[in-house]
Amino acid sequence: MTYAIETRALTKRYGRHTALDGMDLAVETGSVFGVIGPNGAGKTTAMRLLLDIIRPTSGDATVLGESPRAGGAALRRRIGFLPGELMLEGRVTGRALLKHYADISGSVPEGRIDELAERLGLDLSRHVRTLSKGNKQKLGLVQAFMHEPALLVLDEPTSGLDPLVQQEFLSMVREAQNRGQTVFLSSHVLSEIQSAADQVAVLRRGRVVKVGDVATLRASAVRRVVIEFTDVSADRIRTALGALPQLDHLAVVDGEVVHVTGTVEGHINSLVKAIAPFHVVDLRVEEQDLESSVITFYSSEAGDEN
Incomplete structure (x- = not known):
């Protein structure tokens, strides 16, 4: 080589x-x-x-x-x-x-x-x-x-x-x-x-x-997710999503449309399965800027903040 x-x-x-x-x-x-x-x-x-x-x-x-x-x-x-x-x-x-x-x-x-x-x-x-x-x-x-x-x-x-x-x-x-x-x-x-x-x-x-x-970089990146549900209570959504280990900074806002925001590290397969039983009217997965996603992840992995 x-x-x-x-x-x-x-x-x-x-x-x-x-x-x-x-x-x-x-x-x-x-x-x-x-x-x-x-x-x-x-x-x-x-x-x-x-x-x-x-x-x-x-x-x-x-x-x-x-x-x-x-x-x-x-x-x-x-x-x-x-x-x-x-x-x-x-x-x-x-x-x-x-x-x-x-x-x-x-x-x-x-x-x-x-x-x-x-x-x-x-x-x-x-x-x-x-x-x-x-x-x-x-x-x-x-x-x-x-x-x-x-x-x-x-x-x-x-x-x-x-x-x-x-x-x-x-x-x-x-x-x-x-x-x-x-x-x-x-x-x-x-x-x-x-x-x-x-x-x-x-x-x-x-x-x-x-x-x-x-591929490794993409899989480890942190993404921001925004989801909107109807015909379901905020408590049910909070229970369904609160157990997901890769979902962080979860915020659930009650109303006629239940509005959910959070960050997901790595693959979103578990998140998709968790929301599948509910009526989803909007789902956005947004790549964050580099410093707040990949750099933060790798820095903590390497002990950069110690």
Whole structure:
């Protein structure tokens, strides 16, 4: 088995603040690997270390078989990078800027830039300084993907994009994987990682608290449920649902329509069986934001709050 990225006890400190604390990761070549966590978890720091933008305090990393520091410009030409805080300014057009990046990154297949721009709905004739945040993000995606690098490092890649463009981005990721490229991306949006990644690392406070496949992540996530019943008393509903061990924060409001809210950890099969005998007029299962669901679960599992 070959790895596009390997880190061993990778650590970055700024004075007394530890931005990344002993990260151990192994990202298989040709895979899509997601890193998730709230802002400040260490996602961006990890990516900057892999690209030699900043240097580690301790530990080491290997990217495409080389040390980021020793690999230099030749290694970076094999990587497509989209930073989380994309700063694009200037009086040049998007096309001119991409030509400049192509001269740096190396060979770009003929027609590739126009193909990507059309897929993302990007007008390359407009000056960069006039573009909205979303269109600048599209421009950043084109420059990362256009030379078909061996490794794509994408920090919050869908920030500022509308849902249709986000779906097109996910298609681009799948196509890159089919070509044998490796994709390493970060996000705080759980659904985005679930749609794109094979493996996931959960970061909190600079530490990796869990690494696993997407199926495991999905099964352990916490969801908010909202249910409405008619033709039944609140007491009967409270009795039926109160015994479910995975249902937490249960609230039952009596009335002509009995309104129930709560959170469910993991699979909802037991909940569905429990409500089946009653007249359900509405059922919503809502994925919570990452920090209040997956991060909370993994943190307690890893003793992060001790």
